[in-house]
Each structure stands twice: as structure tokens, then as C-alpha cells.
Amino acid sequence: MRLSKLFTKTNKNVSSDETSRNARLLIQAGYIYKEMAGVYAYLPLGLRVVENVKRIVREEMNSLGASEIIMTNLQRQELWQKTDRWSDEAVDIWFKSKLKNDTEVGLAWSHEEPITDMMKSFVSSYRDLPVNVYQFQTKLRNELRAKSGIMRGREFVMKDLYSYSKDDVEHQNFYDEVTKAYLRVYDRVGIGDRTYVTYASGGAFTKFSHEFQTITDAGEDIIYLDKHKKLAINKEVYTDEVISHLGLTKDNLEETKASEVGNIFSFGTIKSEQLGLLFTDQNGDDKPVVLGSYGLGITRLIGVIAEVFADDKGLVWPEAIAPASVILINLGLSKEVIDSAEELYKTLTMAGIQVIYDDRDARAGEKFADADLLGIPHRVVISEKTINQSRYEYKARQSDNVELVDKENLFKILGINS
């Protein structure tokens, strides 16, 4: 990708009504565009980050044997009435609209009800179970306030997974596998060391749900964490009873701000009973299916990653989700410099490396500042000086150390077999 061809531009001036750091940085760098509070469009670089995160999550969901589908945004009120989640009193984040015939419809904020109802078309016997399905979908949630940028959107991309099991044992096995898959996701996107399985409220359905909480000052939650055991308790269920139930002791628990980057939930058989999803077991008896629901906000996760790693110069992306591995900068427009930059751009691209080539006719200071703001992991500079020394200038985004390296060492740093 050549910066001269990219229509987005970096922009230091962001409207003062955008108070969240993640959104301010992402807008400045041209990754997102704010349509209204909590509602953001994803521009070419932002969409690349979204797709990189989705790819990692998709791989982990597929490794669980789950099938990808895509449900609908428009939802039938009758399903949510059956489970007492239609009224605005029960669920205070509904967006609703109306068909031409005045029938009220809901806009998707979650999918337990529609997917459970759909499964009645496919599940009737124990032979049909288990079934595990997931989707990446744009969810709409009518949040009263939306002040955390892409960490809490009114419109956002979520991966939601739903499991249908014959009994609690089958359910629990899958639930534990999902827990491990989520932890692999956080490891792969670079926040594994600061992300904790956290006991949280199970609402009406179960004793606890499990959240995955990432330590960050930008977080909206307070958790109490045991660093040694890598376990945490959300403030909402932080009682002596829960602490002892989990075999933890108050002295080892540390209070910290954190942001939820995933939430997994056992619904038991309540929804299947309410919606009539039954199966015939091996003895010929009708039983309700056990439901699990597993959410992971893709854009929220990106917001948290932006908050965690950004510094005063801009964004800092972990390599696995960065919109490019390398930002290549030419300084000066002499034929020698251009030829050398074009050649390296081609070589790296051919080697499968994603490169942003800053080929603009701009000052060095502007190019360096933009490279920092964009947060690309590796910066490579080509100038008359570097050519005269048969070297490239290399700097990692997370280091202040600028070094001159030869081609062999550059390729080694970038993980290319030369």
C-alpha cells in the first residue's frame, strides 16, 4: 500500500467532543471515522486491523469445531417476549423499528433467542447434538452514554458463539475448551500477560459468568486479581463468600481497573424450555438442550489494545494485528533513493510482508511522525546516506534505538529467509 494512494490522512485535530483516547488516536491516524457518538466507520487501515483480529478469532473458533454462520439484524419480538427480554425495562439497550405493517421488530444486540429458535429446525435427537455455531456480526446497542470510543459502541462488530449440548457435562467440557481458546486469542493479539479469567455475575441463569478482563487504566470495571493464580473477581461479586469459594485470600488480591474483552455464559436449559428446543435422548425421553453463549467484541478488543500499547507519539500495534508489518520511508526524491525504495517495496511484498510505503513528497519530520502515529511495528528508511553506506535505517516502533543494518540483518529482523 502506497501512502500517496491512500485517501485517508493523518490529522492532529480531532473534535473535542471525542473524549476517549482510543478513538482520538484512531481518528487522528485515519483508521476510523466518527459518524456519531459510539458509531464509527472503519477506513482502509482500520478495516485491516479488524480483519486481522477476525482471522485469529475465526481460526480459534474453527479449532473448536464450531461452524460459522451469519444471523440477521432484524429480529422477531415474539421470540424475546417468550423469554421476557423484549421490554425496555428488561433490556435497556434495544433499538427497535417497525415494518410497513406496523409490526415492531428488534435490531440485534444479541442472538440467543433467534439461534435457539432456529435450532428447532435442525435438532430433534441426541444424534444431532452437540451443535456449536458462531458469527461475526454488527451489533446495535442503544447505550445511554457512549464515551469510551470503540471500547463501548452503539454499533460494533462482535464474535458470538453459541453451544447446544445434551447435558451439563458435555456443556462444561465445551465451556472449558472455549475458555482456553479465548486465552489463546488474547495471547495471539499481544495482551495475554495482562488478561485474566474473572468471575462475574451470572445474572438469573447461573452462579457466575466468566469475563476476560484486560488491565488498563481506560477500563470501565474494577477487578480484584491474584497475579500468581491468574484469576480475578469482578467487583460486582467481590464478597468474602466468593473469595473463599474460589480458594483465594484477600491479602493476595490486588484492586485494579480493567476492561472486559470477552464474556462467556452458561444459560442452562432455561431458554430451551422457554422456546421449546427439545431433543429425544437415548432412552426416548424429551429433554431441553443446554445452552452456552460466548461473546468477544472484535472492535472493543481493538480499542483495548490501542489503549494498552499507545504512547505519546501514537498507536503501537502488536505485529499479529497491525495493518502492515513494515512502514517503508524514502527520504528525498533522487532516482537512486526512489529506485532503492521501490526495489525493497517489491522484494518485501513478494516475500509476503505487508508494507506501507510512504512514497509521499513530504518532509522527513512529517513522515517520521506519521509512522509513529500509525503504529506500524517496523520502520525502514532509505536515503542517500543509507545507500552510500549500503545499509537500511531500521527502528522498531517500540524502541528509540535507530540502527543501520545491512540487507541480511534487515531480513532477519523481519523474519524473512533470504
Next chain:
Amino acid sequence: MRLSKLFTKTNKNVSSDETSRNARLLIQAGYIYKEMAGVYAYLPLGLRVVENVKRIVREEMNSLGASEIIMTNLQRQELWQKTDRWSDEAVDIWFKSKLKNDTEVGLAWSHEEPITDMMKSFVSSYRDLPVNVYQFQTKLRNELRAKSGIMRGREFVMKDLYSYSKDDVEHQNFYDEVTKAYLRVYDRVGIGDRTYVTYASGGAFTKFSHEFQTITDAGEDIIYLDKHKKLAINKEVYTDEVISHLGLTKDNLEETKASEVGNIFSFGTIKSEQLGLLFTDQNGDDKPVVLGSYGLGITRLIGVIAEVFADDKGLVWPEAIAPASVILINLGLSKEVIDSAEELYKTLTMAGIQVIYDDRDARAGEKFADADLLGIPHRVVISEKTINQSRYEYKARQSDNVELVDKENLFKILGINS
């Protein structure tokens, strides 16, 4: 993909309120699920077809140098008020909802207004133009009736492309390139020979828009086509004046039913003027940007393809968009048969061929009927009989001819270098 692991099942009984042939077949085959009239979920096989079509369209959009982005579903009324498209009288397919503070918001049925407004952040000089952006997005349109299955949904996936040009010449050049790219898409998905560039109403903005119309009895439009010149006129603008303007003669025009699979549109500078998208030209003068808008309904296109090719046994997918190239069937459960089927499944998969392996413990008749219903291009059967003859049984979906072929010939048919 093993059919024994796929949660969807073929189902001959589809609710009688689904009257469209494409949706009935797609529901029967387990590709889609009907949430409500005009609103369908995409199940694993259906999602594969959607992704295959998106991949082809994406390649063609990228070949135009357009950048992929993703805009928002929630839209600000103020933008649409400026262009007189907010009221239900002006646009009768709006879904609208409300934020918590009672502000009315629109749900995306198109994106000219938000994208044009956004471009004010990025375009100010002739140096910033042209800009061409596209997205794949779920559009919501509050259709009064939704009786054509996925050919006219209340919720559907659309590729929409928007071009911003300095002047009419630059615009027209791009418009012509898009026309060619669209024709390449229809060729690649298998309907090129029956798809016509069609002159249609330009509304308030331009003399004509151009539709791409595919001949099918399921179509909602009437067009008059000149087969020799590969041009057509939509009934809505079929006048003597238009016929002569296009250099056609009535005698060579044939009336036929067709379905629109794409629509491209010149907006001129009206929207840029209304929304204030101006740029400074080389002489220092402020000018409004020229807008083009180019729609291609992904799920609609799939519905048309289903209608065009389906026969009385079920769906028939062109190879480029089929959820798999091959359906592999084992007849009988002897170790010999299973081993041979597993081996071929592995070999074809390793060769990069998408295979659906019908490994179910089911009767031959059921497997054959499902293979036809699913519409997979190539059917390969392994049984004791075929093993004894060191052959595979091969049948193309579109042929009645069943033949025994050796491995070398099978690989040749499937395009594998053995």
C-alpha cells in the same frame, strides 16, 4: 467438510408462506434460514457461497484501485435532510429508530450521504482526487412486500462503491471501467451470457442510469433487449426517443423478463453541493466533487443465480461460487470403502479442492438426492463395485451421464495436476 458434522439438514418441507423458488430451494438445502419475510440467515453452506461471490467482487473492485472500508448502519438524519431524502415520502423504504435521547436515526439502506459527508475530512484539493471507496454491508430496506426470497430482501448484503472525481471526464472514465468490472463479475459467476447492460431511469440526477439485467422468468423487470448489440432498455424508459437515441431499432428488440443484478448511477455534483464537498482546483477555484454510485447486491445475485440454474432436482451452482467443487459419497460402510473414500477426501483436500464428504450412514438414494439438491458441480461415488474395477463413479451435476473413470481421468476432470 463432512456432512455427518454439519448441523444443517436437507428438508423437503418448507413452510408454504415461502413462495419464491430461490428461497424454497435454499431453505430445503440448508443454505439459509428464514427469520421473517425478506430476512434470511446464512448457514455454513450459504455463507460459503456469499464469501465466494464477495471474493470475486472484491478482486474486481481492487482492480479498479478502489479502497475497501465499512461504513455504519446507524445514520444521522441531518445529512439526509440536506439532500431531501429523509422523509418517508421521499424514500419509502427507511427503517428508523431512536437514540435514548429521542434523536431519530436512520438504518442504512444506502450510503451516498454519509460517505460524501465523510469525504469532507479527506478531500480539499484536486491533489486529493479521485477517491474511490467500496464496502460490503448489510443493508436494511423496509419493503412493503418481500416475496422474491433473497432476490429482494428487507435485509441483504450489498457491495456499494462510490467514486469522487474532479470533473465529468474523470468520472466518465471511471464509470466505464466500473461497467467493464461488473461485466467481468457476471462472467466469473457464470451468468455473463445472459446479463445485459440496460438503460434505465436516472431519476432526478441524470438522463439514464445503467442496470445490469439477467434474463430469468423470476425477474421483476421487463426489458427490451438487442441480443446482437448486447444492450437492453428497461420498460420504464422504453420510448421511441430512447430507442433511437441508443441507435437501436424496435424490430431488433425482444421483450423479456429479467432481474437487476447491478445498478450504476451518476449523481453529478448535486450531492456534493448539498453537503458541501468542495475542492480547490489547479486555478485556485472551489468546485463541487462529481459523485458516482455503484451497487451490486451480493445476496440478490446469489438468488438470481439460484433461479437461473436450478432444475427439478435442486440447486446447480457454477463452479466459481459453489460451496464446494466436489461432493464425495461412500456407498456402504465396509472398511475398504471407507478407507478409499477417506483417502480420496484427503488427497483432494490437500490438492486445494473444496470437498463435501457425505460420510453419513444413509441410503444411496438419500445421498444422491441430497447431492443433487445441494447443487455441487462434481459428484464422485465410491462403492465396492467401483473399488473392484479400480475406478471412481463420476457425474457432473448438470449432466445425466454417469461414468466410471480412473484416478488419472478424475483428476483431469477436477483440474488437478496428478
